[in-house]
Amino acid sequence: MPDADGTEDHYVARADLRWRELGDDLLVFHPVSWDVHLLNAAAGMVLEACSRAPQSSPSMAQLLVDWLADDLRADADGLARSLLVDLSELGLIVPVSQRAGA
Amino acid sequence: MNSLDKSLRRRVVKGSLAAPVVLTVSSASATPLTSFGRCLRNDHLGRQPAFFAESAKADTWFRKPVDVVRLSHKGSARGVFFLDPKLGYVNVRDMSRAGFGSRLPEGWMRESAGKRWALVFVDKQNGREYRDITLQRPAGYSATTVSCYTSLRA
Numbered sequence: 040m041p042d043a044d045g046t047e048d049h050y051v052a053r054a055d056l057r058w059r060e061l062g063d064d065l066l067v068f069h070p071v072s073w074d075v076h077l078l079n080a081a082a083g084m085v086l087e088a089c090s091r092a093p094q095s096s097p098s099m100a101q102l103l104v105d106w107l108a109d110d111l112r113a114d115a116d117g118l119a120r121s122l123l124v125d126l127s128e129l130g131l132i133v134p135v136s137q138r139a140g141a
Numbered sequence: 142m143n144s145l146d147k148s149l150r151r152r153v154v155k156g157s158l159a160a161p162v163v164l165t166v167s168s169a170s171a172t173p174l175t176s177f178g179r180c181l182r183n184d185h186l187g188r189q190p191a192f193f194a195e196s197a198k199a200d201t202w203f204r205k206p207v208d209v210v211r212l213s214h215k216g217s218a219r220g221v222f223f224l225d226p227k228l229g230y231v232n233v234r235d236m237s238r239a240g241f242g243s244r245l246p247e248g249w250m251r252e253s254a255g256k257r258w259a260l261v262f263v264d265k266q267n268g269r270e271y272r273d274i275t276l277q278r279p280a281g282y283s284a285t286t287v288s289c290y291t292s293l294r295a
Contacts, residue, residue, distance in 0.1 A: 066166070074165050074166075075165070075166040076163055076164065076165050076166065077163075077164040077165075077166050078161070078162070078163050078164075079158075079159060079161060079162045079163075080158050080159070081158040081159060081160060081161035081162075082161035082162055082163050084158070085161060103161070105155055105156075106155055106156065106157075106158045107156070107158050107159075107160070108156065108157055108158060108159065109156065111158075111159070111160055114160070118160055118161060121161075122161045122163070125163045126163065129163065129165070131163075
């Protein structure tokens with residue numbers, strides 16, 4: 040999502056998340072909400088990327104282009120935006136300026 | 142298990158994944174705190190309950206009892222006030238400030254003491270209760286804090 044000046048917001052994963060692999064999926068425990076979330080492989084890969092370095096919606100889309108099945112690649116931008124909203128609303132990722140749990 | 146960098150997820154084959162999906166898993170033991178977490182995300186609804194409530198009108202917001210005093214000025218009742226640590230005496234009915242700090246000016250008197258239930262604000266980033274009960278912004282609480290429906294005890 041662009042800022043007012045047109046630049047893209049960057050997001051990082053909360054540093055205090057706890058997770059465990061479940062097959063190709065990822066179980067993520069949020070220590071503040073006590074919610075447990077199940078992320079499929081694509082969502083888990085994006086969250087993993089956010090734990091390594093800040094990601095924007097376009098960079099998430101690029102990751103998805105690399106990982107998604109052929110018939111989904113054309114939708115990567117929209118899927119990335121939707122995923123960013125989901126992860127952000129659940130508090131799994133935060134804008135770099137508000138990084139929490141570090 | 143605290144670093145995704147240590148993940149073994151490299152085995153996933155590129156170009157094979159389904160669209161990303163994020164689900165929230167229910168857990169009976171986590172239900173009370175899960176509802177608390179959900180509450181932390183509900184502030185976008187813009188709900189602003191009364192900051193102070195009388196115990197007889199207890200509601201479902203996260204509150205704790207605070208001391209209040211009934212003040213008078215030269216023998217005339219001026220209402221019930223909460224001594225906010227940052228704002229001084231504040232009328233619990235309309236949030237108007239008395240205009241002085243913790244020391245009462247000449248002519249003002251404490252007539253009696255009592256309790257009111259004040260909203261407890263929680264830091265969204267770490268889930269911790271704010272140290273001071275303070276009105277934040279009486280006309281619109283701070284965007285960085287939120288008080289919640291919760292089953293937690295104050």
